[in-house]
Amino acid sequence: MSGKRIVTGGAIAISLLITLLYLTLQSHPALLYLLSNTSEAVFSLIPLTMAVYLLKTRELPFYKPTICLALGFFLWFLGEITYSSYALLLGVAIPYPSVADVFWLAGYWLVLLGMTLSIEPFQFAVKRQSLVLATLVSIVTSAVVAAYLVIPVIAISADTTTNMVGFAYPISDIALLFASILGLLLFRGGKVAHGWYLLVLGTLLFSVADILFSFTTAKGTYFDGHPLELLYDYGYVCFGLSLHNQLKVAWD
Numbered sequence: 001m002s003g004k005r006i007v008t009g010g011a012i013a014i015s016l017l018i019t020l021l022y023l024t025l026q027s028h029p030a031l032l033y034l035l036s037n038t039s040e041a042v043f044s045l046i047p048l049t050m051a052v053y054l055l056k057t058r059e060l061p062f063y064k065p066t067i068c069l070a071l072g073f074f075l076w077f078l079g080e081i082t083y084s085s086y087a088l089l090l091g092v093a094i095p096y097p098s099v100a101d102v103f104w105l106a107g108y109w110l111v112l113l114g115m116t117l118s119i120e121p122f123q124f125a126v127k128r129q130s131l132v133l134a135t136l137v138s139i140v141t142s143a144v145v146a147a148y149l150v151i152p153v154i155a156i157s158a159d160t161t162t163n164m165v166g167f168a169y170p171i172s173d174i175a176l177l178f179a180s181i182l183g184l185l186l187f188r189g190g191k192v193a194h195g196w197y198l199l200v201l202g203t204l205l206f207s208v209a210d211i212l213f214s215f216t217t218a219k220g221t222y223f224d225g226h227p228l229e230l231l232y233d234y235g236y237v238c239f240g241l242s243l244h245n246q247l248k249v250a251w252d
Helices: 003-027 029-056 063-088 099-125 128-156 160-187 193-219 229-251
Strands: none
Touching: 003 029, 003 229, 029 063, 029 229, 063 099, 063 229, 099 160, 128 160, 160 193, 193 229
16 A cells, blocks of 8 residues: 555544544543643644645655745644643633634644745746636635625624634635635646645535634634534544645655
């Protein structure tokens, strides 16, 4: 069995395992709380580890973009650890917004910078149709976010800071989605196309998760161990597999 199949099979296996654990422990609050505050930190290590390995690859064509991606994933890891520390080490109610949100949001824009730097050397090859399609997807996504998140949340929550942070996530998601779709259209049919498919999928998973998190938090229905958290775990797996694809290309 090839290394690619082993990694993909392992990713599917751990995704199924975490899904099974979330579903099984819904009736066991204490264990679910522990799982919720450890699983995302563990899963966030997947893309971070792959980015570090990618940086060690000799003759890597996209060194600067990978540094940005690695730093972005590191900040996401710090965000997960900070969030978990409130619950598991300090034993206090997890505030929202918190320091973790600073790490997460900063990480988004470093990941975006990494994607942008990957595309920049080939910007001359970007077709107008690709720009139009990526823009249309972003506009439609923005409309959906406005209709199903911004307006309902404003009606529910009057806290300006909470609303600003809550809206910062989908805005960051839309920016990532635009860059990832543009990269996919640009590299479609090439060796790295599979990696960009996974970037788009990971970004979509994070986008849906962020919207659901902001909405359920505003409504007061979010809880540690909510099934929506699985979308973040799946997203981390997709980002990790995307970088593994880049790693395979660099080794070939």
